[in-house]
Amino acid sequence: MKGYRRYFGKKILWFIITLVVAVILNFILPRLMPADPVAAITGKMAQGVTDASTTKEIYERFQKVFGTDKPIVVQFFIFVKNALRGDFGFSFSQYPRTVSDIIGNAIPWTLALQLPAIIIGWLLGNLLGALAAYIRKGFDKVLMPLSMLFSAIPAFGMAVILLVLFAVKWKIAPVNGGYDIGMIPTFSWNFIKSVIAHYQLPFWSIVLVSIGGQAIGMRSMSIYELNADYVKYSRFLGISDRKIVGYVFRNAMLPQITGLALSIGTMMGGALVAEIVFSYPGLGSTMYKAVTSADYPLISATTLIITIMVLLSTFFLDIIYGFIDPRVKAAQFD
């Protein structure tokens, strides 16, 4: 138990530290921007107003609304206080909609798309990689070059290829969006059917891209383990092949979980860009809209939410790793 407590304590501490750094970076970086976003929105609102004092009044009113008239340290604490309450202010481009409203609508889509896609891609990849290491011969010869080729295609590229083939050419899948444009989100059968139809292409483009990399990693880990001394020793002892393979793959899995924890940020980044190709109503498309319309409260909040999602998934993977790795249980963890 002592081992667990130390391990988890350390992981929680790291989670908090990285979160604080991420929040600070998230606050400071956009505010280093040379252009004044409030001036930009004032310019938009005050179109046609020739009176200088009216323009100034509008500018000051927006400064107050967005809180940019206060010193930067005060702004930071207001930002943190509001962020904790889930209040990220108003969106510049979709004013008077609030940022938390826009993001709240996007989060479920991204979660429902990326979480299953990355998990299934990881599982399938590991399974194929382990099989390739165990069977070798023809299976390995075909699978490995294919995996290398697939893992080289960027997620957005795979998204475009699937979109063009299945939606534009063969017309068996919808082109874009999360559901049919004419529909209102309800729990009706038709709506669910439409959501599932729109889900397929983004889902498979993420899965296909992640399978390749995972399979390559798992294959080389498994080959490395299969050549280890304990395997040879077990063979001499006459332990059944089935049991040895079980040990080998359990050992090969551990680095794969760490690998997933370390690469989940990159994978999510790629998947977010793939969302843009399909105009999927998730965080990726929201961010794209925010960037193109220079909506900095929305950019700031989207990046923060994505960072928190990545940090949380890394944290959970670390926790899972702690339960699986017997060395943590034996309190030998350093």
Added chain:
Amino acid sequence: MKNTIRQVFHSPKFVIGFVIFFGILLLSIIYPLVHPGDPLESVFIGSDRGSFTPPGTYFSLYDATSSFRTNLNPKSKTAADRAVVSISDEQRVRMVTWLTAMEIDMDGVDTTDNEALLEIWKANYDESAKPKGMTKSERNACKRLNADLSSSGKETPLKVTSDDESVKIKDIDPMNYVPVNQVKSIVKLPLGTDNFGRDVLKELVSAIGTSLLIGLVAGVIATFIGLVFGLLSGYVGGLVDDIIMFITNIFTVIPSFILLILINYSIGQEARGAMVVAVVIGLTSWTWTTRSVRSQVISLRNRDHVNLSKLSGHSLFRIVMTDILPYIASYVVMAFILQISSAILSEAQLSLLGLGPSTTKTATLGLMMNWAMLYSAHLGGSWWAYFPVIGVIALISFSLNLMNTGLDQVFNPTLRD
């Protein structure tokens, strides 16, 4: 050193990757020399942009009409269709019915031979004739059939006239052919044009060059920072190690993709050139190199030859350069190769988000992809505007990964097959 290189080039994976990568690199260097000119210049004149012109060889119609002409017997499918009258089965039945009703001598005429049938039809058909047993509507159908037959068949020659339209200069007959090498103005667009009317192949080659440069600059910066941090952290240890590892651990977990978005957005539209983006990518992707260099250095730190150097009073710089760097060089090269490929991918993803190099003077692979998506090339079926770009990105990272795997197998014998 020489031996190592020889060993590396014995790895088939490395060699395949190397050949592909240097093929792409050579293409980006040689093609602009053979076809000079601004890659981002429209091939069209004035405001005519000709959005997404399909790939092909285009030649000037004007030149073609003024070139030497010869009459050829059309062999190609479309030309043959134009010159030979096609008669449908329905038309054939109607013609034969009319001819037999008029009691015309059909002996020796093969009714399946189009030209013979047409000849006998033209010789005998008379609108005013009233064959026995035919209703008025049937006679009208025959009248329409006759009109169809005489309007199709040989196409009327195109008339080329001068400004004063009554003065005819020459006719162009469907049978006229012009040898291609006599047409002086030919534009070859092997990959068509994009939405701005630019030659996609030229643009793509220039984009490959820029993207490889971005990958190189970002890779050099990331590898340099990672190497320095990793060496310091691993060799010096103590407080330096703690501080560097603290920073490294934080930036491994915070996704670099998000940092790139925030930094690139903060830099602003005006200042964001291709090289600035490359530097930013380099500055955010050194953590991996730091980690792997550090772990290598720690395993080397207490080797005998390093201790001997220390006892001999060699400086820190000398120990690192002569006793440590040569041993980790292979890992650094491998990390560098992966940095190049991930930097090219990062640039492409940033550009798709609209945060790539904001310049209209140079093309990068990401920007080309972004332009193609903005103008819906993928929905309009203009595959030449986006597919080559995806293919090149995939090929570059495929070749670099292959080189990396090859090197890995050379330097880690446990991974060999």
